[in-house]
Amino acid sequence: MTLTPRAYSYFPGCTLATTAVDYDASGRAVAAALNLDLHEVPDWNCCGASFPLSAENVMSFIAPARVLIAAQHAGQDLATLCAVCFHVLKRSDSYLRKHPEAADRLNAFVTEGDYAARVKVRHLLGVLRDDVGWEAVRERVVAPLQGLRPAPYYGCLLLRPQAEMELDDPEAPSLLHDLLHALGADPVGFPRQAECCGSTLLVSAPEANQRLSAAVIDSARSAGAAIVITACPLCKFNLERAQEGRPQAEQLPVAYFTQAMAAAFGLPEHAGPAFRREVAA
Amino acid sequence: MRVVLNPEALHGAFIREIEAISEQNLLACNQCGRCSAGCPLVEEMDLLPNQIIRLAQLGLETVIDSQTPWMCASCLMCQSRCPKGVDLPRVMEAVRQIALRRGDSRVLAGRIDGSLLASAPQMAVIGALRRGEK
Numbered sequence: 249m250t251l252t253p254r255a256y257s258y259f260p261g262c263t264l265a266t267t268a269v270d271y272d273a274s275g276r277a278v279a280a281a282l283n284l285d286l287h288e289v290p291d292w293n294c295c296g297a298s299f300p301l302s303a304e305n306v307m308s309f310i311a312p313a314r315v316l317i318a319a320q321h322a323g324q325d326l327a328t329l330c331a332v333c334f335h336v337l338k339r340s341d342s343y344l345r346k347h348p349e350a351a352d353r354l355n356a357f358v359t360e361g362d363y364a365a366r367v368k369v370r371h372l373l374g375v376l377r378d379d380v381g382w383e384a385v386r387e388r389v390v391a392p393l394q395g396l397r398p399a400p401y402y403g404c405l406l407l408r409p410q411a412e413m414e415l416d417d418p419e420a421p422s423l424l425h426d427l428l429h430a431l432g433a434d435p436v437g438f439p440r441q442a443e444c445c446g447s448t449l450l451v452s453a454p455e456a457n458q459r460l461s462a463a464v465i466d467s468a469r470s471a472g473a474a475i476v477i478t479a480c481p482l483c484k485f486n487l488e489r490a491q492e493g494r495p496q497a498e499q500l501p502v503a504y505f506t507q508a509m510a511a512a513f514g515l516p517e518h519a520g521p522a523f524r525r526e527v528a529a
Numbered sequence: 530m531r532v533v534l535n536p537e538a539l540h541g542a543f544i545r546e547i548e549a550i551s552e553q554n555l556l557a558c559n560q561c562g563r564c565s566a567g568c569p570l571v572e573e574m575d576l577l578p579n580q581i582i583r584l585a586q587l588g589l590e591t592v593i594d595s596q597t598p599w600m601c602a603s604c605l606m607c608q609s610r611c612p613k614g615v616d617l618p619r620v621m622e623a624v625r626q627i628a629l630r631r632g633d634s635r636v637l638a639g640r641i642d643g644s645l646l647a648s649a650p651q652m653a654v655i656g657a658l659r660r661g662e663k
Contacts, residue, residue: 262651297655301603301622302550332652364533404604418609434652444604445567450649451657452636457599463569 251283251388256318256370256380257326258286261333262294264373268330274518275329275372278434281513282416286327289318299450306353310398312340313354316369317361329377329506331480335405335413336405337355338369342412346461371406373423373479373505375413382430390514398508399462399473399500400499402436402442407424418442424477427505431512438471440464445486461490469493470527476502538588547585551621554587557613564607564617573600578607582620598624599635599661625660636661 264272279286296311319326329333344351345365345486355362360509376385400421407418416423419444428435445464446457465487478484487502501522510518538544550554560581563645574597576584585593592598601621610614628635638659646654 262655267648267650268545283593287593294651294655296659297652298603298659301619302552304550331637371558379538384580406604408605408609409541410609440569444602445605447602447604448653448656449600449662451645453600454642454645456570459573460602461568465638482653485648485650485653521549 249396251380253283253285254375255285255287255324256375257289257322257324257367258296259289259292259315259319259326259328259333261292261328261330262297263332264330268484270518270520271329271481271484271504271506273350274504274510274515274520277329277436278506278509278513279514280374281360281509282376282384284327284375284380287322287324289315289326292318294415295333295339296376297332297336297340298335304457306350307357309340309344309354310357312337313344313351313363315356316341316344316367317358317363318363320364322368325375326372327370327372329372329450329479331403331406333373334369334371338414341365341367341369341411341434341518360389360525365409366371371415371479373406373427376427377423380425382426384429385427385509386432389431389512391512393428393508393512396431396433397472397474398428399438399468399471399475400428400505401442401445401468401476401478401483401487403480403503404442404444404447424479424505426521428477428508430466431508432507435477436468436471436473438473440466440467445480445483447482447486450489457486458490461486464522465491469500471496473500476500477505477508479505482517532584532589534586534587535603538590541588542635543590544560544585544588546627547620547623551616551619553619553622553623555615556613557612558582558586558611561612563610563612567606567610569604569606570600570602571598578617578621581624582615582617584621585624593628593633595624595632597621597645598628603660622660634662638662
């Protein structure tokens with residue numbers, strides 16, 4: 249089967265351009281393998297890394313709005329990989345669509361162009377499910393992840409709030425499960441699959457953050473998982489950090505969903521060390 | 530916990546400030562406790578999430594001294610489960626903002642552990658500073 253070529257604007261974000269380059273590279277590689285053409289947004293800036301929870305200050309929307317404006321010119325959907333960038337850009341877009349007076353005000357401060365509510369913000373997982381389809385993903389697999397029991401970890405910001413993120417049900421998500429099934433794996437659900445890893449408490453309350461992430465890992469281990477699959481570079485960092493100093497036998501590797509795809513698509517250079525080890529074992 | 534109510538606080542500026550910043554109607558909350566039941570961080574908090582909103586309803590500024598708003602990771606679990614549609618993470622943010630405006634910085638760039646700063650994802654550092662620095 250030939251895959252229909254599809255084109256998207258692509259926003260990597262700060263973390264994927266620096267400490268999570270393996271997520272960026274594996275994402276681009278598996279997208280290319282599915283005939284998805286990702287065009288990096290020109291001259292992009294940080295999305296702001298947190299969605300402003302007090303709407304009184306329009307200035308706090310300028311960072312995400314600049315990204316949305318930069319993506320407008322291309323006229324394609326804006327694809328993201330980082331769960332937090334997706335959250336911030338999607339909700340900012342949703343807020344500015346619902347508050348045209350805020351958009352007007354903001355436009356007066358931005359010189360690159362006017363926000364015109366023209367870009368649809370997507371996560372690559374949504375693109376895979378809704379544009380490519382699981383069947384096409386399955387057909388691209390050359391090395392099925394047979395016998396592998398991955399724990400799909402959704403975390404918080406990828407899914408919540410559901411009405412704005414429009415991606416999956418945060419109480420019973422299936423997106424990562426369905427992807428992993430398509431890759432030939434046997435995913436295991438676990439109680440903390442959509443609970444927080446601690447997020448930015450990593451910086452403001454590192455001990456609490458560690459306890460929370462450790463609880464996520466223990467929850468996945470109790471369910472019999474061999475590896476945790478995530479869509480967020482901060483979740484990955486937190487979950488790995490929480491296991492530092494644990495005996496090897498009590499550790500769970502953590503990998504991006506794009507690395508699982510790379511492993512199944514026969515692109516070992518993008519599968520990542522944790523995944524390669526797990527597949528070999 | 531001993532709580533002293535007074536009519537001035539009940540109709541005071543503090544409630545209006547929280548409601549203005551959070552864009553939430555505090556009295557919509559009927560204290561069902563579902564937020565606290567689902568919050569993954571309750572063990573780290575000195576007041577439960579539902580207690581924060583109860584004290585705020587009563588105009589009690591003690592919520593500013595609580596650790597709870599700073600332990601809230603804005604994961605939106607409570608927000609997505611609240612049967613009354615109260616966006617509690619926004620109320621937590623309002624309390625943090627008021628504390629910050631009164632000079633109470635909780636995250637200082639210069640005090641972040643050096644090895645953490647060198648390895649942590651950029652998003653964590655930027656996100657934490659945007660939330661917790663004046």
